[in-house]
Amino acid sequence: MLFDCGEGAQRQMMKARSGFMDISAIFLTHFHADHTLGVPGLLQTMSFQGRTEALHIYGPEFVGEFCALLNQIGYLSLGFPVFAHQMKHDEVVRFKGYSVQAFRTFHSVPSIGYALKEDLKPGRFNKARALELGVPEGPLFSKLHRGETVMVGGRQVTSAEVVGEPRPGRNIIYTGDTIASEAFLPYLQGADVWISESTYSEDMTDKAAETLHSTAGAVAELAFRAGVKQLILTHVSSRYSTDTTPLLEDAKKRFENVVVAEDFMEIEIPMTD
Numbered sequence: 001m002l003f004d005c006g007e008g009a010q011r012q013m014m015k016a017r018s019g020f021m022d023i024s025a026i027f028l029t030h031f032h033a034d035h036t037l038g039v040p041g042l043l044q045t046m047s048f049q050g051r052t053e054a055l056h057i058y059g060p061e062f063v064g065e066f067c068a069l070l071n072q073i074g075y076l077s078l079g080f081p082v083f084a085h086q087m088k089h090d091e092v093v094r095f096k097g098y099s100v101q102a103f104r105t106f107h108s109v110p111s112i113g114y115a116l117k118e119d120l121k122p123g124r125f126n127k128a129r130a131l132e133l134g135v136p137e138g139p140l141f142s143k144l145h146r147g148e149t150v151m152v153g154g155r156q157v158t159s160a161e162v163v164g165e166p167r168p169g170r171n172i173i174y175t176g177d178t179i180a181s182e183a184f185l186p187y188l189q190g191a192d193v194w195i196s197e198s199t200y201s202e203d204m205t206d207k208a209a210e211t212l213h214s215t216a217g218a219v220a221e222l223a224f225r226a227g228v229k230q231l232i233l234t235h236v237s238s239r240y241s242t243d244t245t246p247l248l249e250d251a252k253k254r255f256e257n258v259v260v261a262e263d264f265m266e267i268e269i270p271m272t273d
């Protein structure tokens with residue numbers, strides 16, 4: 001999955017050796033060039049490299065026109081189909097093991113953010129208890145873990161006896177360009193990670209309001225109120241390109257667990273117990 005695809009995204013993916021042939025869905029927040037310019041080149045490279053699997057592009061209003069335009073201006077020769085999906089506010093798309101929900105954001109053009117949510121995970125398997133109940137290690141273990149009841153020595157062993165409560169999956173929120181709005185709170189609630197734009201520092205609040213962007217402080221305030229576990233700031237104005245301290249200082253006044261994203265940054269999101 002790829003969220004937004006600015007100019008140079010393909011090149012960065014090559015450098016990061018993250019591979020891009022496996023991308024099956026691109027989620028665009030809005031159609032400003034810094035979020036979409038990388039798409040045509042990426043599609044072309046995928047085609048050159050022999051891709052045949054369909055690619056799905058999700059986005060707000062104009063995603064259909066955007067994909068149609070790419071076709072009309074000469075990308076018709078792609079060796080794989082591209083499907084555009086316009087996402088409405090609150091709409092959910094199901095995938096295997098997780099879902100992605102779109103929600104309205106507030107920028108100068110139609111825009112949406114995304115909440116990626118893993119499905120419930122099966123509870124932990126209590127191996128010691130299973131052995132105690134006489135279940136031999138092997139296929140019966142997997143059956144029990146899947147929720148089935150098994151027979152051992154003439155007696156039933158149910159899944160509930162050896163498997164704990166289902167565990168919540170992880171959720172990641174990604175918002176593109178937008179003012180930091182309280183309307184995001186229900187989506188942010190308890191999120192493991194929120195990746196947010198943070199174009200300006202606090203002293204530029206007027207500029208942020210005028211251009212419909214966020215300040216680090218306002219984003220951090222929302223993260224705090226929603227009980228987000230980790231906040232990652234990105235899309236910072238070039239005025240902070242050599243020093244992001246003003247953004248971090250603003251944010252840390254409200255929310256401790258915050259970092260400014262860097263190219264090639266990787267983070268690990270632990271499962272909740």
Ligand SMILES: [Zn+2]
Nearest residue numbers: 030032107177
């Ligand atoms: Zn924008």
Ligand SMILES: [Zn+2]
Nearest residue numbers: 032034035177
């Ligand atoms: Zn932007």
